[in-house]
Amino acid sequence: MSQEINKKLFEDRKRTNVLSVPEQKFISYLVPRIPKWVSSDGLTAIGFVGSVMILGSFLLAEYVARPLLLLGIVGFFVQWYGDSLDGRIAFYRNKSRKWYGFALDIVMDWISTVMIGLGYVFYAPDDFKYSGFALVSLYGWAMIISQLRYRITDKYTIDAGLMGPTEIRVVLCAVLLAEVVFPGSINYLVIGICAILFVINCVDTKNLLHLGDLKDWEEKAKKNEKTPAHESEV
Numbered sequence: 712m713s714q715e716i717n718k719k720l721f722e723d724r725k726r727t728n729v730l731s732v733p734e735q736k737f738i739s740y741l742v743p744r745i746p747k748w749v750s751s752d753g754l755t756a757i758g759f760v761g762s763v764m765i766l767g768s769f770l771l772a773e774y775v776a777r778p779l780l781l782l783g784i785v786g787f788f789v790q791w792y793g794d795s796l797d798g799r800i801a802f803y804r805n806k807s808r809k810w811y812g813f814a815l816d817i818v819m820d821w822i823s824t825v826m827i828g829l830g831y832v833f834y835a836p837d838d839f840k841y842s843g844f845a846l847v848s849l850y851g852w853a854m855i856i857s858q859l860r861y862r863i864t865d866k867y868t869i870d871a872g873l874m875g876p877t878e879i880r881v882v883l884c885a886v887l888l889a890e891v892v893f894p895g896s897i898n899y900l901v902i903g904i905c906a907i908l909f910v911i912n913c914v915d916t917k918n919l920l921h922l923g924d925l926k927d928w929e930e931k932a933k934k935n936e937k938t939p940a941h942e943s944e945v
Contacts, residue, residue: 728875738795742803751801751812755819758793761786762823768887769830780891783830784884790823791880813867817858824850827883831901839898846901849908856915863922874911 728734745754764786771779798816801807828847832840861867882904890897 728878730877730881731875734795734877738799741792741796742799745796745800749800751797751806752815754793754797754800755815756793758790758797759819759823761788761790761793762826764789766826766830769834773834777894778891780887783887787880787884791877794819794823794876817854820854821851824854831897835898835901839901842898842901842905845905846908849905849912852912853908853915856912856919860919860922863919863926 765783768780768783768786771782794816798807798812801812824847828843828850831846832843835843857868886897886900886904889900
């Protein structure tokens with residue numbers, strides 16, 4: 712039964728991230744247990760609350776006490792819960808709205824990214840604040856690549872190889888924990904994450920352009936096949 716649920720919930724997308732198998736099993740376990748009065752939009756709202764918690768953890772760490780950054784780890788879990796289950800519960804209940812859900816996901820993902828980056832900007836000292844801007848910009852670049860890949864291939868994937876949103880959340884939780892234990896480490900870890908994202912985005916952009924080129928040649932070949940022989944000789 713659980714295998715049937717798992718197949719139904721994830722038939723619309725291909726996952727390549729490291730944690731895909733345990734994550735999908737956990738989601739398949741959670742979905743049937745969500746109360747009927749909790750809607751897909753309600754779960755999206757829960758995910759947004761998680762983003763607010765992350766932003767709040769940075770503010771509390773800056774103006775109250777650094778250990779309050781740990782609230783952000785809870786926020787990331789709440790964000791994962793809402794973001795991962797909102798679309799899956801719609802599939803499970805046969806109430807999926809493909810383009811509505813797609814549009815809402817993209818908008819909320821961007822808002823959440825900006826809120827996290829803004830939280831770090833409040834927390835970071837001096838010129839390290841620019842790293843927050845860079846992080847948001849690079850993640851935005853990754854989002855654009857994802858949408859363009861979908862447009863070109865008609866296959867929606869949210870992963871960049873072995874890394875997906877869940878892995879990124881895990882990494883960011885580790886960064887928050889490291890900052891509590893080793894104050895100041897977050898500033899250099901964020902720079903490292905930005906460097907890695909830059910390399911990944913460059914590689915993904917190159918692959919995206921290759922896919923676009925192949926799509927162009929494919930469309931030209933189809934167009935030539937439809938063109939009558941006497942017209943092509945003119």
